[in-house]
Each structure stands twice: as C-alpha cells, then as structure tokens.
Amino acid sequence: xxxxxxxxxxxxxxxxxxxxxxxxxxxxxxxxxxxxxxxxxxxxxxxxxxxxxxxxxxxxxxxxxxxxxxxxxxxxxxxxxxxxxxxxxxxxxxxxxxxxxxxxxxxxxxxxxxxxxxxxxxxxxxxxxxxxxxxxxxxxxxxxxxxxxxxxxxxxxxxxxxxxxxxxxxxxxxxxxxxxxxxxxxxxxxxxxxxxxxxxxxxxxxxxxxxxxxxxxxxxxxxxxxxxxxxxxxxxxxxxxxxxxxxxxxxxxxxxxxxxxxx
Amino acid sequence: xxxxxxxxxxxxxxxxxxxxxxxxxxxxxxxxxxxxxxxxxxxxxxxxxxxxxxxxxxxxxxxxxxxxxxxxxxxxxxxxxxxxxxxxxxxxxxxxxxxxxxxxxxxxxxxxxxxxxxxxxxxxxxxxxxxxxxxxxxxxxxxxxxxxxxxxxxxxxxxxxxxxxxxxxxxxxxxxxxxxxxxxxxxxxxxxxxxxxxxxxxxxxxxxxxxxxxxxxxxxxxxxxxxxxxxxxxxxxxxxxxxxxxxxxxxxxxxxxxxxxxxxxxxxxxxxxxxxxxxxxxxxxxxxxxxxxxxxxxxxxxxxxxxxxxxxxxxxxxxxxxxxxxx
Numbered sequence: 001x002x003x004x005x006x007x008x009x010x011x012x013x014x015x016x017x018x019x020x021x022x023x024x025x026x027x028x029x030x031x032x033x034x035x036x037x038x039x040x041x042x043x044x045x046x047x048x049x050x051x052x053x054x055x056x057x058x059x060x061x062x063x064x065x066x067x068x069x070x071x072x073x074x075x076x077x078x079x080x081x082x083x084x085x086x087x088x089x090x091x092x093x094x095x096x097x098x099x100x101x102x103x104x105x106x107x108x109x110x111x112x113x114x115x116x117x118x119x120x121x122x123x124x125x126x127x128x129x130x131x132x133x134x135x136x137x138x139x140x141x142x143x144x145x146x147x148x149x150x151x152x153x154x155x156x157x158x159x160x161x162x163x164x165x166x167x168x169x170x171x172x173x174x175x176x177x178x179x180x181x182x183x184x185x186x187x188x189x190x191x192x193x194x195x196x197x198x199x200x201x202x203x204x205x206x207x208x209x210x211x212x213x214x215x216x217x218x219x220x221x222x223x224x225x226x227x228x229x230x231x232x233x234x235x236x237x238x239x240x241x242x243x244x245x246x247x248x249x250x251x252x253x254x255x256x257x258x259x260x261x262x263x
Numbered sequence: 264x265x266x267x268x269x270x271x272x273x274x275x276x277x278x279x280x281x282x283x284x285x286x287x288x289x290x291x292x293x294x295x296x297x298x299x300x301x302x303x304x305x306x307x308x309x310x311x312x313x314x315x316x317x318x319x320x321x322x323x324x325x326x327x328x329x330x331x332x333x334x335x336x337x338x339x340x341x342x343x344x345x346x347x348x349x350x351x352x353x354x355x356x357x358x359x360x361x362x363x364x365x366x367x368x369x370x371x372x373x374x375x376x377x378x379x380x381x382x383x384x385x386x387x388x389x390x391x392x393x394x395x396x397x398x399x400x401x402x403x404x405x406x407x408x409x410x411x412x413x414x415x416x417x418x419x420x421x422x423x424x425x426x427x428x429x430x431x432x433x434x435x436x437x438x439x440x441x442x443x444x445x446x447x448x449x450x451x452x453x454x455x456x457x458x459x460x461x462x463x464x465x466x467x468x469x470x471x472x473x474x475x476x477x478x479x480x481x482x483x484x485x486x487x488x489x490x491x492x493x494x495x496x497x498x499x500x501x502x503x504x505x506x507x508x509x510x511x512x513x514x515x516x517x518x519x520x521x522x523x524x525x526x527x528x529x530x531x532x533x534x535x536x537x538x539x540x541x542x543x544x545x546x547x548x549x550x551x552x553x554x555x556x557x558x559x560x561x562x563x564x565x566x567x568x569x570x571x572x573x574x575x576x577x578x579x580x581x582x583x584x585x586x587x588x589x590x
Contacts, residue, residue, distance in 0.1 A: 017399050017400075018399065026399075097368070097371075098377060098378055101371075101372060105372075128380070129364050129365070129368030129417075130368075131368075132364070132366075132368035133368045133369065135369065136369040136370075136372035136373050139445050140448075141337050141445050142336065142337070143365075144361065145520075161361075162334060162360075162362065164274045165456045165458070166453075166456040166457075166513065167453065167455065167456070168452040169335065169451055169452060170450045170452050175449075182503075182507030222410075223377030223410045223411045224408070225407070226405045226406065226407055228405070229404070229405055229406075230403065230404050230406075231402075231404070232397055232404050235564065238562070238568055239566070239568070241568070242557075243571025243572065246576060249569060249571060249576060251583070253567070253569065253576075253580055254587060256551075257584075258587070260549055263587055263588065
C-alpha cells in the first residue's frame with residue numbers, strides 16, 4: 001500500500017495574519033510551520049504502517065507552495081514520511097480552493113496512491129474542503145473529520161462526528177481521508193530523524209511535469225474572485241481581567257454577574 | 264435562467280434545520296435574480312411525496328428526489344451534478360454542516376465551479392449572487408464573486424434563517440442516477456450514534472462549558488461544581504475536542520456538529536473559541552471566558568474575559584457564588 005499525505009506550510013500560530021492590500025491575498029510572510037493538523041495525518045499514516053494489518057510500502061508527503069514550503073516537507077519527513085514531493089510553480093500562485101485541489105490531484109495522480117491522508121483544515125485558510133475537491137478529481141470516495149480509522153479486510157472502517165451523532169463508514173480503497181485532531185497524538189520527531197530529514201529524497205515538480213492545465217490554476221484560472229476586504233460589524237470589546245490576585249478576580253466576576261442579575 | 268439548487272439533508276424522517284435555512288435563503292435570493300429555488304433530496308422510503316413537497320413552505324418550487332445512500336457526500340454529488348447538467352442551475356447553495364462542505368467542494372471539482380465556504384451572507388448584485396465570508400478568525404470579511412456557469416455557496420452553520428410561507432407546495436420530481444463507481448466504495452455501517460449520557464443543554468438558562476484547557480477528564484468536576492453553585496436551570500456543556508476524546512457525552516456538545524444554544528449566560532472554561540465552537544454559542548446573551556492563554560480567540564467575542572488558571576479560579580468562584588446565594 002502506498003500512502004500520500006498532503007501537507008501545508010502555514011504562518012506560525014503566533015504570527016498575526018493579514019491580507020496584503022496590494023495583492024488581495026493572504027500575507028504569508030513571517031515565521032512559518034507545518035500546519036499542525038497535518039501532523040495528525042502523518043501520524044495516522046505511521047500508525048497504519050506500524051499496525052501491521054496491511055503492508056505499507058511507502059509514505060509520501062506532498063505539498064504545493066513557494067520555495068519556503070520545502071521546510072514543511074522536511075518536517076513531514078522527520079515525522080515519518082519516506083520521501084516528499086514539492087509541487088511549485090509561479091503559475092500556481094493565487095489559486096483558489098478548487099484550483100488548488102485540482103493541482104494537487106494531478107500531482108497525486110502521477111503517484112497512484114491507495115490512500116491519501118490530510119488534516120481536517122489548514123490553520124490559515126480556515127477551510128475544510130480541499131480533501132473533497134481532490135477526491136472528486138481522483139474519482140475516489142472521501143470522508144472528512146475522521147477521528148478513528150482501522151484497516152479491515154483491505155478497507156477502512158472510519159468513525160466521525162456528523163450532523164446527528166457518530167457515523168461509522170466502511171470505505172474501500174483507494175480513498176481520500178481527512179483526519180480530525182482527535183484521531184491521535186502525533187509523536188515528536190527524534191533528533192536523528194530531524195537531522196536525517198534533509199537526506200531523504202525530495203522531488204520538485206512544476207505544473208507541466210504532472211499535466212496541470214495552466215488555464216485551470218492561478219488567479220486567472222480560479223473561478224472565485226475574492227476582494228472588497230472589510231471589517232465585520234464592530235462589536236464592543238469585552239472587559240478583560242488578568243488574574244493576579246484570585247480573590248480579587250473572583251469578586252470582580254461575582255460583581256459582574258450580579259450587575260446583570262445572573263445570580 | 265438563474266435558478267438556485269440546494270441540498271436538503273434529512274435524518275429519521277425530518278429535514279435538517281440548516282438545510283431548511285438554505286432553502287429559505289435560496290428562494291429569497293433566486294427571486295432577486297429572476298430565478299427559482301429547487302432542492303435535492305437523496306435517501307430511501309422515508310422521503311415521501313408529502314415530506315418532499317413540504318419544502319415548498321420554505322420556498323422551493325421543485326424537489327428532485329433520488330433513491331440512494333444517506334449521510335454520505337459522493338452519491339449526492341452525483342445527483343446534484345446530473346440535475347445541474349439537465350436544468351442549468353446558476354448556483355448551488357448549502358446550509359453548512361459537515362456534508363454541505365463535502366458535497367459543495369466535491370461538486371466544485373466535478374463542475375469546475377468556484378466555491379466559497381463559511382459564508383455568512385449572500386446578496387444579489389447586478390443579477391448575480393455574491394457571497395461574504397469572514398476570514399482571519401472573523402477579523403475581516405471577504406467578498407466572493409463567481410466566474411463561469413456555476414457558483415457554489417456553502418453557508419456557515421446557522422447563517423441562514425428558516426422562513427416559512429403559507430400554502431407553498433413543491434413539485435416532486437424523481438431522478439434516476441447512475442452512481443459513480445467511487446460513490447459505491449463507501450457504505451454506512453452506523454449513522455447518528457449517540458455516545459454517553461443524554462443531557463439537555465438546549466433549554467438551560469446558564470451553561471458552564473468545558474474545553475481542552477481543563478487538561479484532563481477530571482477537570483469536568485470543577486465545571487460541574489460551578490454549575491451546581493449556580494443551581495436552578497444550569498447545565499454543563501462541552502467542546503467537540505473533549506467529546507471526541509471521551510471526556511464528556513456527545514449530547515452536551517456545542518458547535519458545528521453539536522448543538523446551537525443561546526442561554527442567558529455562557530461561561531466557557533478552558534475553551535479557545537475555534538470558529539466551529541463559536542457558531543454554536545455566539546448568540547448567548549452574556550459570555551464569560553476563562554482561559555490561561557491571553558491570545559485565545561474566545562476573548563475576541565466574550566463580554567468578560569478572565570486570563571488565568573482554571574484550577575485556581577473555578578473552585579473559588581463556585582464557593583463565592585454559593586455564599587452569595589446562601590446569603
């Protein structure tokens with residue numbers, strides 16, 4: 001079995017995110033890191049391999065993004081991927097969700113994975129849908145927000161929370177599964193794995209190498225144009241108390257509650 | 264023609280509230296651009312003529328009904344793609360929730376259409392629909408305009424209000440669909456399973472809610488003690504993360520895949536305030552947040568924020584409230 005894991009480089013949680021007014025795109029400068037949700041997807045791949053119910057021949061990490069995105073691949077490899085692929089091309093810049101999913105699906109198609117794993121969302125774009133886009137292009141079934149996954153008779157038995165409670169779904173491979181953060185506790189990479197990550201194969205591919213139609217990607221190929229960025233209706237900022245003296249803090253909370261007749 | 268197609272999810276013979284909101288929204292917006300609102304339903308015997316035509320009360324003029332697996336995205340994508348191919352809808356609209364996201368995104372791939380998710384407002388502009396979505400932890404709003412024949416709009420949960428009208432009855436049309444081979448690769452083993460005790464949080468006046476910041480399952484003891492101190496019609500609620508981790512029952516979960524509440528007081532203990540949680544509780548009358556991380560998003564929409572250690576604050580707050588009530 002071959003597993004491909006989609007990963008993404010995102011601004012570090014501590015970096016304040018903003019829209020660059022000159023391009024209308026997210027300003028992605030500043031400290032970056034592997035999307036924390038993706039570490040759960042890599043861990044899920046490792047647990048399938050170590051679980052022994054099926055032989056995993058290869059775990060391949062794939063990302064799309066500029067030069068710097070390579071660091072997300074190094075991290076992915078240090079967490080257990082065997083090799084990585086960096087889809088990078090100026091023609092891809094400005095792709096919307098649908099165009100990004102299409103481009104990723106083309107890179108994945110040339111790998112012919114049995115299973116594609118990804119995190120349930122990216123920390124920056126706040127969308128939960130890339131897996132579903134990729135899956136339809138690859139003509140594979142897709143489930144998102146999976147929190148338990150077991151290999152059973154060559155199929156996956158997946159559990160997740162849906163609209164009415166927990167659903168259990170049997171999925172025959174190949175499939176695209178996005179995992180929720182409750183699925184596992186990702187391991188920390190060993191120092192040896194971090195040092196060794198740069199030595200594992202990393203292949204750079206351009207749009208043309210994987211047969212991406214340039215008319216369907218980038219800002220011009222995207223079917224959604226985002227703009228008119230503006231502030232939401234202002235909400236009066238709430239009061240904030242820093243707890244230094246807990247008795248005082250508690251008195252303040254109680255007074256606040258009494259004022260509003262909540263106690 | 265500028266018709267809007269919506270997907271209406273159902274479970275045990277009843278339609279989903281967010282789906283009905285999408286039908287209401289679709290009908291109102293379609294009218295503004297000179298079109299009609301239609302609905303797609305996929306399922307079994309429980310989709311009776313009577314049930315389907317009742318969508319007319321929410322503004323749908325036609326309901327496309329297909330026999331197929333419920334609760335999974337791929338079969339619905341097949342049905343919607345066929346209906347759009349046959350009838351040429353200009354927009355597909357979803358009320359949010361897990362399936363809405365999956366179906367909308369898959370449909371975007373199938374039809375090479377643009378898609379916007381987490382939409383909080385749709386409006387007509389020069390005969391077309393534009394979608395507004397909050398971005399960057401709701402600190403900005405972005406406006407999506409669509410190119411091409413089809414635009415896909417996935418609402419944020421609770422974004423679209425359900426509006427009924429008198430005497431509306433929709434025409435029900437059966438659709439025959441050849442499902443894609445990959446749609447048949449997934450089967451539902453169990454749907455809508457409830458885990459843990461059944462608790463009622465929707466009717467509570469005061470909710471004390473706990474999240475991952477409680478640190479461990481036993482952290483809920485502090486939350487329960489505080490709820491007991493408030494007394495009266497107070498209940499304990501939880502975030503998805505701690506429910507998935509098995510710390511608290513599913514019936515107590517607030518948010519995107521849980522319940523939506525608007526109590527008089529919502530006290531969030533150790534909850535960071537992710538969007539998926541926020542959508543389920545933001546209309547509470549008063550929100551207090553206690554969290555040790557001063558950068559937690561919940562402080563952006565709480566009325567009173569307390570930055571500090573729960574283990575110190577919660578027990579003393581419970582004691583203080585008890586003393587106040589006793590005195």
